Amino acid sequence: MTGNSTTSLDFGDDPQCVSVLLPLPLGKAYTYAVPPGLALMEGDFVAVPLGVREVSGVVWDGDIDDVPPEKLKAVLAKLDAPPMTESAQRFAEWVANYNMASLGSVLKMFMSVPDALKPPKPVTAYSVNNDLPEIKMTKAREQVLGVLKDNPPLPATLLAKEAGVGTSVIKGLAKLDALIAVELPPPAAFKIPNWQVSGPKLSLEQASAAASLRAHVEAGEFYVSVLEGVPGSGKTEVYLEAVCAALAQGKQALVLLPEIALGAQWLARFKARFGCEPTEWHSDLTQTTRRKTWRAVATGEAKVIVGARSALFLPYTDLGVIIVDEEHDQSFKQEDGVIYNARDMAVVRAQLGDIPISLVSATPSLESLRNVECGRYEHFDLLDRYAGAELPEILIIDMRQDKPATGKWLSPNLIQGLKDTFAAGEQALLFLNRRGYAPLTLCQGCGHRFQCPQCTAWLVEHRFLGRLQCHHCGYQMKPPDKCPSCDQADKLYACGPGVERLAEEVQELFPDIRAEIAVSDNLHTPTQAQELVSQIENREIDLIIGTQIVAKGYHFPYLTLVGVVDADVGLTGGDIRALERTYQLLYQVAGRAGRAEHPGKVLVQTHDPENPVMQALKAGDHKGFIATMSQDRERNSMPPFGRLAGVILSSSDERAVDQAAANLARTAPRDNGVMTLGPAPAPLALLRGRHRRRFLVKAGRDVNIQTRIRAWLKATELPRKVRLQLDIDPYSFM
Ligand code: ADP
């Protein structure tokens, strides 16, 4: 072998090779040579050359390819980070395989903070030189030396602060060799929660669920439980016991929550009990915090991690338990990139790691309850509200009888309810799952509707912002003063209500009350959320008008009336979970009313009072409702009684996507227990300028739907400009 190229390596005839998986959308790992003297194990993070780039990857249990020696490149370095655990590696493979994503894309989710693979920079601290040189003493210098007399080495800023001097004094002393610099490891970023402080005395029901969770954590075995109970029944207290059990064993605990940005109350409560905040993980963290957090999870320093779905892919060294709170929540489903359901994948993670997992909800999903029914999951049902608070009374308002004034959205009954609540000095919540002022702007002259040029969607009027906006792609325009189609002025008409319009109606009815709109637009950081929460807690607000962002987990003692403005939003559409989801959402919203000593009331406005959702809400019959929905799904062989997969083709070129869809349709699986529906234009036929076509593959439970789809797709080549997305167990049918 000649040494004329940088890639040629002389490792003898039989170089030691390893397989390295890279966090890139590749299906498999690449083979690299191991330079002499470098000991590598599976799971080690390494730097390798890829073309002209240097990339990080993981030594993987993959095939070693027979690479010709002149092509074989060598691992550049082993990175100074704790290795990826065996169970994390197997989990990555499982996620890739099940969701039909490339293994490299899945690894990318595990390696979301490349910077964290480098060890953190040491901190420079100062101590007094034992061999103190002759220097001119000043008061400031004396103070510095004085502080260091009874302290370990301190970083400059801290030292300056303690001594009450500027940092220039420190620098000056260092320059004169009176102080010497030492490197210290960076301080721990996270405290260990104090699990030895006991929580409240649990009720019998709570105690028996907690004992079971604890026992399984201690035994270190896979076990799934569903923890059901109305809001306020004390589910959180129960699962915190499981968290304690993991901490007692020196293990880590993961609590997955939807919409972590709004977990302020959860965090405060955790701190009150455990003496420090848990480690948070969500999209709103700074890069520095992400790096510290990733590293602290990998080293085992971070013990309790509470996060959104991506927290599932943090590098736990020794995970002892997983909790999925609000397990029914749709936001656990990741809808772009690698499409996966974090709730379901969390169960797999628990299984591969031999640890227990608890799925927690007031309205567990049909899927989870089905697993209970089949004996796969254990079920704990906390029936009583803790501290005897009353469940709110739910009243259905038939909007066909109890009509609002023309162009208004609140029925006389709901207005009366608001009046009574404000008169009693209590708070109310109006729930409407529609941001903005009006969901559609229409020309009454010619019928022109304002539509997004890039999406199959109406433009939503946001009056505060003075814009028409697309909620899918962000496209926006100034509201025109005349119709672009017929040129008439004064004919443009806002159709339907959004929260802003509702606020206007309320202001007219109750000019003196303090109302606040709560929508994702003005609540996206934890700080903003916390501000709103304190304002409500301090009774600085009488009325909250909000979207589903306010539905989750809050606890406001003086909030006694919840008005659901339009319960029918979301009931229709070809979605198999539409009713279940509406029920869960409305139930959750209803749960905001009257949780403390003040009993609450919920008024639900609907045009369809006979709908099973309204009936079940009124009767408080989740079980009966799920049973009905379950029969329905079983009859239609829908999940969990059958399998579904969505195949979505998209392209900016409409002809290309239609052509590709037609080609695929020819070989679509349609036998041996598999049925393929489509291709059909997706309900969102145009999204961000891309034309979309859908197939829906339906199969029996006993069919390996992934294998069948793989075989199908392999046989047809797609043009480059057509993108294919696979959605196993789809939740969105748009
Ligand atoms: P959930 O999670 O079911 O909504 P929580 O666990 O949040 O219910 O409990 C509701 C409220 O009741 C919380 O303030 C909680 O601290 C309190 N609580 C729950 N269980 C107990 C208990 N056994 N003793 C005292 N307070 C409790």
Ligand code: ZN
């Ligand atoms: Zn759009």
